[in-house]
Amino acid sequence: MSELFPRKQIMGFVFSLVLTAAALAVYFLDLTFAQGITVLLITAFVQALLQLVVFMHAGETEDKWIIYGKVYFMIGIALVTIFGTLLIFLWDM
Amino acid sequence: MEFLERFAVPNPSLAIYASMVAIGLTLIAIIAGLTYFKKWGYLWREWLTTVDHKRIGIMYLISALIMLFRGGVDAIMMRAQLAVPDNKLLDAQHYNEIFTTHGVIMLIFMAMPFIFAFMNFLVPLQIGARDVAFPRLNALSFWLFFFGAMLFNISFVVGGSPDAGWTSYFPLAGNEFSPSVGTNYYMIAIQISGLGSLMTGINMITTILKMRAPGMTLMKMPMFTWATLVTNLIIVTVFPVLTVALVMGTMDRLFGTNFFSSTNGGMDMLWANLFWVWGHPEVYILILPAFGLYSEIISTFAGRNLYGYKSMVASMVIISGLSCVVWAHHFFTMGQGALANSFFSITTMMISVPTGVKIFNWLFTMWRGKIRFTVPMLYSIGFIPLFVLGGVTGVMLAMSAADYQYHNTMFLVAHFHNTIIPGVVFAMLAGLTFYWPKMFGFMLNERIGKWTFWLLTVGFCLAFLPMYVTGLDGQARRMYTYSAAAGFSTLNMVSFVGAMIMAVGFVLIVYNVYHSVRYAPRNIGADPWDARSLEWATHTPVPEYNFAVQPHVASSQAFWDAKKNGHVLFPGKVEKIHMPNNSGVPFIMSAIFFVWGFSMIFSLWIPAIISTIAIFACMAHRSFEKDHGRYISVAEIEETETKLRGAN
Numbered sequence: 185m186s187e188l189f190p191r192k193q194i195m196g197f198v199f200s201l202v203l204t205a206a207a208l209a210v211y212f213l214d215l216t217f218a219q220g221i222t223v224l225l226i227t228a229f230v231q232a233l234l235q236l237v238v239f240m241h242a243g244e245t246e247d248k249w250i251i252y253g254k255v256y257f258m259i260g261i262a263l264v265t266i267f268g269t270l271l272i273f274l275w276d277m
Numbered sequence: 278m279e280f281l282e283r284f285a286v287p288n289p290s291l292a293i294y295a296s297m298v299a300i301g302l303t304l305i306a307i308i309a310g311l312t313y314f315k316k317w318g319y320l321w322r323e324w325l326t327t328v329d330h331k332r333i334g335i336m337y338l339i340s341a342l343i344m345l346f347r348g349g350v351d352a353i354m355m356r357a358q359l360a361v362p363d364n365k366l367l368d369a370q371h372y373n374e375i376f377t378t379h380g381v382i383m384l385i386f387m388a389m390p391f392i393f394a395f396m397n398f399l400v401p402l403q404i405g406a407r408d409v410a411f412p413r414l415n416a417l418s419f420w421l422f423f424f425g426a427m428l429f430n431i432s433f434v435v436g437g438s439p440d441a442g443w444t445s446y447f448p449l450a451g452n453e454f455s456p457s458v459g460t461n462y463y464m465i466a467i468q469i470s471g472l473g474s475l476m477t478g479i480n481m482i483t484t485i486l487k488m489r490a491p492g493m494t495l496m497k498m499p500m501f502t503w504a505t506l507v508t509n510l511i512i513v514t515v516f517p518v519l520t521v522a523l524v525m526g527t528m529d530r531l532f533g534t535n536f537f538s539s540t541n542g543g544m545d546m547l548w549a550n551l552f553w554v555w556g557h558p559e560v561y562i563l564i565l566p567a568f569g570l571y572s573e574i575i576s577t578f579a580g581r582n583l584y585g586y587k588s589m590v591a592s593m594v595i596i597s598g599l600s601c602v603v604w605a606h607h608f609f610t611m612g613q614g615a616l617a618n619s620f621f622s623i624t625t626m627m628i629s630v631p632t633g634v635k636i637f638n639w640l641f642t643m644w645r646g647k648i649r650f651t652v653p654m655l656y657s658i659g660f661i662p663l664f665v666l667g668g669v670t671g672v673m674l675a676m677s678a679a680d681y682q683y684h685n686t687m688f689l690v691a692h693f694h695n696t697i698i699p700g701v702v703f704a705m706l707a708g709l710t711f712y713w714p715k716m717f718g719f720m721l722n723e724r725i726g727k728w729t730f731w732l733l734t735v736g737f738c739l740a741f742l743p744m745y746v747t748g749l750d751g752q753a754r755r756m757y758t759y760s761a762a763a764g765f766s767t768l769n770m771v772s773f774v775g776a777m778i779m780a781v782g783f784v785l786i787v788y789n790v791y792h793s794v795r796y797a798p799r800n801i802g803a804d805p806w807d808a809r810s811l812e813w814a815t816h817t818p819v820p821e822y823n824f825a826v827q828p829h830v831a832s833s834q835a836f837w838d839a840k841k842n843g844h845v846l847f848p849g850k851v852e853k854i855h856m857p858n859n860s861g862v863p864f865i866m867s868a869i870f871f872v873w874g875f876s877m878i879f880s881l882w883i884p885a886i887i888s889t890i891a892i893f894a895c896m897a898h899r900s901f902e903k904d905h906g907r908y909i910s911v912a913e914i915e916e917t918e919t920k921l922r923g924a925n
Contacts, residue, residue, distance in 0.1 A: 250486055254510070261514050261601045265554050268621075272550065272605055276614035 196238030203227045283879055287437045287457045288370045297434045326859040328412035329821055333419045334398030335716060340423055341391040344382050349783055351379035353776055360773035362761040372757035373440040380443025385467055386426040391705045392566040393477055396505045402812035403499045405490030405828040410483035412857040418473040420867030425470025428874045432462040439463040447537035447548040452530055461878040464527040469870050471519055478512035481505055492830040499810040500583055504569025507593045508562050515558040522551035546611055553604040561600040565593055567704030571657045574711055575639050577808045578654035579646030582834055585638040592631030599628045609677040610684050618677035625675035629668060652726035656707035659734050660699045667695030688748025694741045714805050718818050719797040725789040732782035739775025743768035809837040814846055816921040822854045822909055825918050854909045866895035
C-alpha cells in the first residue's frame with residue numbers, strides 16, 4: 185500500500201502551497217522593498233525547482249545530466265544577464 | 278464611421294492604395310482558383326492539418342520565399358530613394374515605415390522560417406527518426422509563425438506600418454512619439470510568431486536528444502543536426518527575454534504602464550538592453566544553422582569528410598555561450614562607462630576566434646579535395662571570403678572607442694548585411710538548391726543557378742561595399758535623403774545599381790523554379806549529389822514514415838560508409854510503423870491568435886476577451902483529447918517501398 189501512496193507528490197503539493205502562501209504574504213504584510221523582494225526571489229526559485237523535480241520528474245531518467253545541464257546553463261546565462269545589466273546601468277553609468 | 282476610422286492608414290499614398298487593390302485581387306484569385314479547381318479539401322487534408330515535419334518544412338520554405346520578396350521590395354524602394362540626392366520618391370514617414378518593415382520581415386519572417394524550414398525537413402531525416410518529438414506542437418509552431426507574419430504584413434494597409442525601426446527603441450516607440458497602431462503591430466505580431474519559435478526550440482532539442490537512430494551518439498550526428506541542437510538551445514535561452522520585453526512594451530502602449538517611459542520611474546534604455554539580450558544571440562540563431570548547411574555542402578562537394586569535426590562542435594558550443602554575453606556592443610554610445618564597454622568589447626572580439634576556427638575547418642575540408650563546382654558549392658565558396666570581410670569589419674565595430682565613429686552610420690549597415698547576406702541568405706539559397714531534389718523530386722537548373730549566384734554576388738558587392746565608404750564619410754543610417762553637397766551621390770547610385778542586379782538574381786530564382794518544374798528530368802534517383810549523410814539514404818520523394826526500416830549508424834556520415842565501405846545501414850526488417858494523426862486544431866488555434874492579435878492592436882477589448890477564451894478552449898481540448906496515433910501496416914509499407922523503388 186505504501187508504494188501506491190504518492191507521498192512525494194503530496195508533500196510536494198503541500199510545500200508548493202506553503203511557498204505560494206509565503207509569497208502572497210508579502211502583499212499583506214508591511215515589509216520593506218528589500219525584504220519583500222528577497223522573500224519573492226527565494227520562494228520563486230524554490231518553487232520552480234520543486235515543480236521541476238517533483239512534478240516534471242527531472243532527474244528520474246538516465247539522461248538527467250542533459251536536463252540539469254540545461255538548467256545550470258540557463259541559470260548561468262540569467263545571472264550573466266542580470267549582472268551585465270547592473271554593470272551597464274548602475275555600477276558604470 | 279467613427280469606429281472604422283481607426284483602421285485607416287494614417288499616411289496614405291498611391292503605392293499603398295495600389296497595394297490594397299493588389300492584395301484584394303490576389304485574395305480573390307486564390308479563393309476563386311481553389312474553388313474552381315476544387316482544391317479546398319486537398320488543401321485542408323494535406324497541408325493545413327498536416328503534422329508531417331516534411332510538409333511543415335516545405336510550408337516554412339514557401340512562406341520564407343514570399344517574405345523574402347516582400348522584404349526585397351522594401352529594400353529596393355530604400356535604395357531607389359537614396360540613389361540620387363534630394364529624392365522625392367518617398368517622404369520621411371514612408372521611408373521610416375519601409376526600413377522598419379524591411380528589418381522585421383527579413384529577420385523574423387524571412388530568415389527565421391528559412392532556417393526552420395531546413396531544421397524541420399532535415400533533422401528527423403538526418404537522425405533517422407519518423408518525425409519530430411511533438412508533431413502537433415510543430416504544426417502549432419508553424420501556424421503561429423504564419424499568422425504572426427500575416428498580421429504584421431496587413432499593417433501597411435490596415436492602420437499603418439510600424440515606423441520606429443526594427444529595434445523599436447523606446448521612448449520613440451512609446452505612445453507619445455508613435456501614436457499610430459503601427460508599433461502595436463510590431464509588439465503583437467512578433468510576440469505571436471516568437472511563441473512559435475520558442476515551441477520549435479523545445480521540440481527540436483527533444484527530437485535530437487531522444488530520437489536518434491541506434492548507434493548515433495551525439496558526436497556522430499551530422500553537422501547540421503549539431504548546429505540545430507546548439508541553435509535551439511540558444512532559442513530556448515533567449516526568446517523568453519524577447520517575450521517578456523514585448524509584453525512590457527505592449528503594456529506600456531496599451532495599458533499605460535511605465536516600464537520604458539522616460540518619466541514616472543520608467544527606464545527607456547532598459548528596452549534597448551532587453552532587446553539586445555535577445556537580439557544578439559538571435560543573429561547566431563540565424564548563422565549557426567547556416568554554418569551547418571555549409572558544412573554539409575562543402576564536405577559533399579569536396580568529396581571529403583568534414584575536417585575537424587570535434588573542433589566544429591566545440592566552436593559552435595563556445596559561440597552559443599559567448600553570444601549571450603556580448604549584447605551591450607549594440608549600444609556602446611548609450612552612456613555607460615569605459616569599464617562596461619571594455620568588457621563587452623573583449624567578449625565580442627573573442628567570438629571571432631571560434632568563428633575563425635570554423636572558417637579554417639572549411640578551407641581544410643576543401644584542401645586537396647576533388648571539388649565539384651555545383652551551385653550550392655559556388656555559394657559556399659563565395660561565402661567564405663565575403664563572410665570574412667563582414668567578420669573583420671565586425672571586429673572593427675567591436676572596438677568600443679572606435680565605435681563612436683562608426684555607430685549609426687552606413688558602415689554598420691554594410692557590416693551586418695555583409696555577414697547576413699553571404700552568411701545566411703547564401704546558405705539558404707545553397708541549401709535550397711542542394712535539398713530541392715529531396716523535397717520536390719527534381720533538380721533546379723544548374724545553368725540558371727550559376728547565373729543567379731554570379732548576379733547575387735556581383736550585385737551584393739556593388740550594393741553594400743560602397744556603404745563602408747559612405748558610412749566612414751558620415752552618411753547616417755535611416756536618413757531618408759541627403760544633399761548633393763554631402764558627396765554621397767555616386768556611391769549611393771552604385772549601391773542602387775547593385776540592388777537592382779540582386780533583384781534580377783532573385784527574379785531568376787523564380788524563373789529557375791518555373792523552368793525546372795517544366796523541363797527538369799524526374800528520374801534523378803534518391804542521391805543525385807552523391808552525398809554523405811542519412812537524409813539521402815531514403816527514397817525521393819520521401820515517404821511519410823521516412824525510413825521503412827530504422828537505420829543503424831556507426832559514424833557521422835553513415836550513408837557514405839554504406840555506399841563505399843560496406844556499412845549495413847538497414848539491418849532490420851519491415852515492421853508496422855506508429856505515426857501521429859493529422860489535426861486541424863493548430864491551424865484553428867493560430868487563426869484565433871490572429872484575431873486576438875488584431876483585436877489587441879486596435880484595443881477592441883470584447884473580441885480580445887472572446888478570442889482569449891477561445892485560445893484556452895483549444896488548449897483544454899488538447900488536454901482532454903484521446904489521440905493515440907495510427908499504425909501503418911507492413912503490407913502498406915511494402916507497397917509504398919516497391920512503388921518508390923520502381924520510380925527510381
